[in-house]
Amino acid sequence: MQKLDNGTARLLLQLSTFELAAYSMSEPRAHIRSSSPPQGTPALTTKQQRQATLLLRRIDRALQQDSTHQYDVILRLNEHKRRLEALIPRCRLLELPAEIREGIFILAVTEWGPVPGDDFIEMPPSEVSDARRRVPLLEKRAVRIDRLNRPAPPGLTCVSRQLREETLHLYYKHNTFELWRPLYWLPDWTCSTFIDWLTMLEEKIHWLRDIVLLYKHDDEMEHDLEGALAYEGFQLRPGIITSMKEVSEYEIASAQFGLPKHFGSKKGTSRRIRWIASSGGG
Structure with a gap:
């Protein structure tokens, strides 16, 4: 079995810790251990939104830099990415038609x-x-x-x-x-x-x-x-x-x-x- 590098291991730990804190008010443990989408999206503070954005960038870099990751590691990173994207509120302005x-x-x-x-x-x-x-x-x-x-x-x-x-x-x-x-x-x-x-x-x-x-x-x-x-x-x-x-x-x-x-x-x-x-x- 291939051993995880320190950077990827730290990233996975930080992702789990962040999600646990974000969902601490709405069934955190059951949600993080499963791949099902959250039943209710918690409201993040401005600081948490910035942290989520930085973590998303780190996930993208981790997926792009090394193609030798094990399949289960890639799957876990993509699951974390999906959850973080669900946490960050969407900008309604960007959902308007391009002309408007x-x-x-x-x-x-x-x-x-x-x-x-x-x-x-x-x-x-x-x-x-x-x-x-x-x-x-x-x-x-x-x-x-x-x-x-x-x-x-x-x-x-x-x-x-x-x-x-x-x-x-x-x-x-x-x-x-x-x-x-x-x-x-x-x-x-x-x-x-x-x-x-x-x-x-x-x-x-x-x-x-x-x-x-x-x-x-x-x-x-x-x-x-x-x-x-x-x-x-x-x-x-x-x-x-x-x-x-x-x-x-x-x-x-x-x-x-x-x-x-x-x-x-x-x-x-x-x-x-x-x-x-x-x-x-x-």
């Missing part, structure tokens, strides 16, 4: 923000509270990416492998991403935030549908950016890049009155003010 799930996911991964002003919706009393609630109206917002702000995709995309496959591409397809236009006259303009972000995305750049590049000066538009990106190996979809001029109120006032950007500053602080005024640049 996608519509929900698009709303969940899209960037939203309150509509400027005092626009609210009066919500009627709910089962939880009799008080009326004022909910602000939301509008779609761009995802701003710069040197100090690199927002990660929503946490929904990291919940599970299935949810990541169903939601991550929607995040990049249905959001508008704002970045500063690279300054091509710099010694190495490819070191800009925009180029660095595209490099980080790798194959995900094919999901992008709407990119807005911000700029401050009209001469920044003289360079053929899309051609330069193609030359660097970034094959973006044609027409997804648009440009928008954005300047601060300080810069607008300076231009209107013809004042230098360091006007009114004390000696030694003009450099800092110039940096603040142009801090968004590539």
